[in-house]
Amino acid sequence: MDxxxxxxxxxxxxxxxxxxxxxxxxxxxxxxxxxxxxxEELSRSGTKQLACDATGLGEWDSALPTFLLQCxxxxxxxxxxxxxxxxxxxxxxxxxxxxxxxxHQRPEEKTLTLMERLDPASRIQTLYDSIEEHxxxxxxxxxxxxxxxxxxxNTRRVDFLDFLYQAGPDAFKIITLTSFLVxxxxxxxxxAQLAQFGAQIYVANLVTVGMLREMGxxxxxxxxxxxxxxxxxxxxxxxxxREEIDAIVTLGISPVEFLVLPRMIALVVxxxxxxxxxxxxxxxxxxxxxxxxxxxxxxxxQQMREAMEFNHLWTGLLKSVVFGMLIALAGCRAGxxxxxxxxxxxDAATNAxxxxxxxxxVADAAxxxxxxxxxx
Numbered sequence: 001m002d003x004x005x006x007x008x009x010x011x012x013x014x015x016x017x018x019x020x021x022x023x024x025x026x027x028x029x030x031x032x033x034x035x036x037x038x039x040e041e042l043s044r045s046g047t048k049q050l051a052c053d054a055t056g057l058g059e060w061d062s063a064l065p066t067f068l069l070q071c072x073x074x075x076x077x078x079x080x081x082x083x084x085x086x087x088x089x090x091x092x093x094x095x096x097x098x099x100x101x102x103x104h105q106r107p108e109e110k111t112l113t114l115m116e117r118l119d120p121a122s123r124i125q126t127l128y129d130s131i132e133e134h135x136x137x138x139x140x141x142x143x144x145x146x147x148x149x150x151x152x153x154n155t156r157r158v159d160f161l162d163f164l165y166q167a168g169p170d171a172f173k174i175i176t177l178t179s180f181l182v183x184x185x186x187x188x189x190x191x192a193q194l195a196q197f198g199a200q201i202y203v204a205n206l207v208t209v210g211m212l213r214e215m216g217x218x219x220x221x222x223x224x225x226x227x228x229x230x231x232x233x234x235x236x237x238x239x240x241x242r243e244e245i246d247a248i249v250t251l252g253i254s255p256v257e258f259l260v261l262p263r264m265i266a267l268v269v270x271x272x273x274x275x276x277x278x279x280x281x282x283x284x285x286x287x288x289x290x291x292x293x294x295x296x297x298x299x300x301x302q303q304m305r306e307a308m309e310f311n312h313l314w315t316g317l318l319k320s321v322v323f324g325m326l327i328a329l330a331g332c333r334a335g336x337x338x339x340x341x342x343x344x345x346x347d348a349a350t351n352a353x354x355x356x357x358x359x360x361x362v363a364d365a366a367x368x369x370x371x372x373x374x375x376x
Contacts (some may be wrong), residue, residue, distance in 0.1 A: 006032045010041045017049035018042070022073070023056030026064035035070040042074065050075055051083040052092075060180040072099055089169045137333045141264070144256040152259040155265075163266035171274060172222055179211075179278035182219050183285030186210045191293050200293050204303035207286030212312040216279040218364055221323035224271070225356035229331035232263050233352035236335025237345035245336070255336065264328035271324030271360060272317045279316070311376050319367055326359040 006024035010217035026032055042050065057064075069082070072095065075082040083172070084092055147153040236259060239245050245255050287300045334352035338344050 003309055004030075006030050006063070008033060008038065010038065010045065011053075012045050012047060015046055017051060018045055018047040019051050019053050021053045021056065022064075024057075025058040026060040026067065032063045032067060032318065035074070038071070039074050040078065040191070042078075042212055047080065049081040049083070052087050054087050057088070060088070060091065061101075064091055065098065067093050068354055069098050071207060072261060082128065085219065122246075127157060133337065134333070137336070138329065140256045141252075141260060141329065144254060144261055148261055149253075153261065155251045155257050155261045158263035159258075161315050164264050164270055166231070167224070167267050168270040168273065171224065172217055172277070173228060175220060175274055175278055176229065176281055178219055178223055179281040180285040182215050183207055183211060183282030184289050186215065186282070187286035187289035191289065195293070200290070200295050201303055203286065203290045203293070203295060205307040206298040207283055207290075208304045208307040209312055211279045211282040212308065212316050213288070214316070214364075214368075216282055217275050217316045217319040217323060218279045218360065220271070220275050220320065221327060222357060224267070224274070224345070225327045225330075225360065226353050228267060229327040229352045229356045230349040232328065232331030233334040233338070233348040234345055236332060237338035237348040240335065240338045241340050241345060260332040260336070263332055264325065267324040267328040268318055268321055269324075271320040275320040315367070322362050322363055322367075323360055326363060327356045330355040331360055 004025045006022075006026045009021045009024070010018055011021055012018040020038075024030070033118055052068075067086070068091065070086075071080055074080070084095060087095075142151055144155075145157060148155055186207045187203050190203045194200050194202055194206075236245070239259070245259070248255050248258060283304060287304075290296060290300050330351040334348040334355065338348040
C-alpha cells in the first residue's frame with residue numbers, strides 16, 4: 001500500500017469516543033478523500049466525541065484544513081466534541097482562524113399574513129422597528145461625517161465628483177422643463193385672480209416670490225427624489241444583492257463612509273445650485289405668460305426687482321440644503337437595507353421615493369411655520 005496516498009480511518013470501540021486516524025500526504029496534488037463518506041460513518045457511529053490522530057500524517061497543505069473544517073462544522077451541527085490537539089501546530093492555527101467567526105447566516109424574510117398586518121400590536125412593533133432603524137442609520141451617518149471632518153473617513157474624492165455630475169448636469173433637462181412649467185402655472189393662477197382687479201402687473205411679484213421661497217426648492221427636490229434618490233437606492237440595493245457591501249465590510253471599510261457620504265455630500269452641494277437655476281427658469285416661464293397678458297418684459301422686470309428680497313432667496317436656498325440631505329438619507333438608507341432579491345431592489349427604489357417625498361412635505365411645512373413665527 002502506498003503510504004503517500006491520503007486516507008483516513010474512523011476507529012471506535014463500542015459506542016464510546018471515536019478517533020479519526022489521518023495518514024498519507026494531504027496536499028492539493030493528491031486525490032484527497034471527500035468528507036461525505038466520513039459524515040455518514042459518524043452518523044452511524046452515534047459518537048459524541050471525535051479526536052484526531054496525526055501519527056501517520058505526512059506532508060500537508062490547504063487540503064488538510066479544508067477537510068478538517070468540514071469535520072468541525074459537522075461536529076458543531078451535531079453536538080459532537082472535536083479534539084484537534086494531536087494535529088500539527090500549523091493545522092491547528094489555520095483551523096482556529098477559519099472557525100474564529102461564525103459563518104454569515106442570512107435572515108429569513110418573513111411574509112406577514114393579512115391578520116398579522118392588521119394586528120395593532122404588530123403594526124406598532126413594525127413602526128417601532130422602522131423608527132429604530134432610521135435613528136440607527138442617521139447615527140451612523142453622523143459618526144461618519146465626524147470622521148470625515150477629522151480626515152479619517154474612507155471617502156474618496158473621485159466618488160464625490162462622480163455623484164456630483166450625476167446629480168447636477170445630468171439633471172438640468174428635467175429641472176428646466178419642470179421649473180419652466182411651474183413658473184407658467186404660477187403666472188396663470190395669479191393672473192386669473194389679479195385680472196379681476198386690473199392688477200395683472202403683480203403677476204411678476206407672485207411668480208418671483210413663489211419661485212424663490214417655495215416652488216423652486218420644493219419642485220426641484222421632488223424631481224431629485226424621483227430621479228436621484230431612487231437611483232441611489234437602486235445602486236446600493238444592487239450592490240447588496242451582489243454581496244458587494246458585505247465584501248466592503250469584510251475589508252474593514254465602513255460602507256457608510258465609502259458609499260453613503262459621497263452621495264449625500266454631492267446632493268447637498270448641488271441642490272442650491274439647481275434651485276438657483278430653477279428659480280431663473282421659473283421666473284422666465286412666468287414672464288412669458290405675463291407677456292401674453294399685456295405685461296411687458298420691462299414692466300415684469302421692474303416688478304421682479306421690487307419683489308426680489310434677500311430673505312426670499314436665502315429661505316429657498318436653506319430649504320434646498322435640508323431637502324438634499326433628506327433625499328440622500330432616504331435613498332441611501334433604502335438601498336443599504338435592501339433585501340437580497342431583484343424584487344427587493346424595486347421595493348427599495350419605491351421606498352426611497354415615497355419616504356423622500358414624505359420627508360420633503362413635513363420639512364417644508366416645518367420651515368414655513370418656523371419662518372412665519374420668525375417673521376421672515
